[in-house]
Amino acid sequence: MGWSTSLRNRGGRGVNRAMNERPEPMNDPDLPELIVRCLRGDQTAYATLYERYAPGLYRLAYSVLLEEQDAEDVVQEALVYAFRSLERYDPQRGAFRTWLYTITISRCRNARRRKWLPTVALSNLLNIGVEPSAPPDESPEVRAAWRDLRASLERALKTLSPRLREAVALRYGQGLTYREMAEIMDCPQKTAESRVRLAHEQLRSAMSAADRAALEELWSV
C-alpha cells in the first residue's frame, strides 16, 4: 500500500477520529521535581524545561504572529515570566503545558497590540520549518505536490484573523482539546469549536481554484 493510498484511507475515516485517537497531552512525571529544582536555582532544571517546551511555544507564537523576531521575543518573554512565576503554578488548575500556552497566547496578543503586523512575505513562511516527514517511497512528484499544497495552505493561513489563527494553531499545530483551547483563549468551549469551523471555511475560501484542483489531484493519486 503506497503512501497516497494510506493517506486516502486516513482521510476517508475522518480527521476527527485521528484527532480523537491522538495520545493524551504529554505527562511530565518529573515536572514537580524539576520545578522544585528550578526554585532552588538549578540551571540544569531550567534548561530541561526550556528544551522540553520552548520549541512548541515558538511554533505556537510563530503560527499566530507569522513573524520570526516577534515570535522569538514572545517566547523569551513568556518563558522568563513563567520561570519567575513557577511558585504560582498550580497543577490542580491545569497542565503545565496549558499554563505555558496561556502565557504565550497572552504575550502574542500583547505583541499584536503593540505592533501592527505587516504583510508577511511568503518566503518567510517557506523558509521556516523542516521538510514534512514523508514515507521513503514518496516520489519526487508527490513530494513537490505536497510542497505546493503546503505553500497554498500557508498563504491561506495568512488571511485568517489572529483569533482564528490562534484556534488553528492550538488545535492543529499543538493538538490541544477544545477544553484546553477554551482555557487558553479565555473563551467558552463552544466559541473555540466555532472558531475552528470558521477557520476551516475561510481557509477553503482563501485557497484559489488552482490550489483546490491541485489538492484534489494530489488526493486522487
Added chain:
Amino acid sequence: MRHVQHLILAYVHGQLRPARRARVMNHVRVCDTCREALAREERLAFDVQREMPLIGQPNNGQLTRMWAGVWQEISLNPPQSRVRRTPFLPGLSAVLAILLVVLVALPLVAHSGTRAEAAPMRANNRYISPTPGGTEEVDATVQASLVEAQLPQATVAFAMEAAPVPQTPASPVAPMTFEETW
C-alpha cells in the same frame, strides 16, 4: 432523506455528540452528495492538521539565542530568593503586627486617658450645666479656674457669655397652635 451538510464541518473537527455523529455516518453511506462534501472537507482538515505542526519549527540558532536571553534574565533576578522568604512571611507578619500594637497602639491608648484627666475641664463643666440661678457661682469659678490655667482673655469672654436661648420653633404651624391654646 435529510442531508447532513450543515453537520459536516462539526463532524470533521470532532465536535459532534455520538448520536449526531452516527447520523452523519449513516447518511453518507446512502447520499453521494454529502459523502463527497464530507470527503472534501476531511481532506482539507487533514492537510491542515498535517502541515500546521511543520510551520514555525525553530532552528538551533533560534533556540540557542532565546535560551541565552531567558537565562540572562533569570540569573539576574532569580526567583528562589522570594521562595526562601515565603515560609517565614506569615510568622514575620504576625510578629510585626504584635510589635505594632505593643509599641504604638497601647501607649497611645494609655496616654489619651492621662491627657483627658489633665485637661482644664472644670470651667467648661460648670458652664455647660444650665442652672439659671447659678450664674454668679459659675462666673466666679470660671474666673478662678481660668486664672489658674492662664488661658487667653478672649477665651474667657467667650466662656462667660450666656448660652443662646432658642427663639421660635422652626415649624410655621407652631405659632398658630400657641395662640389658639391661649
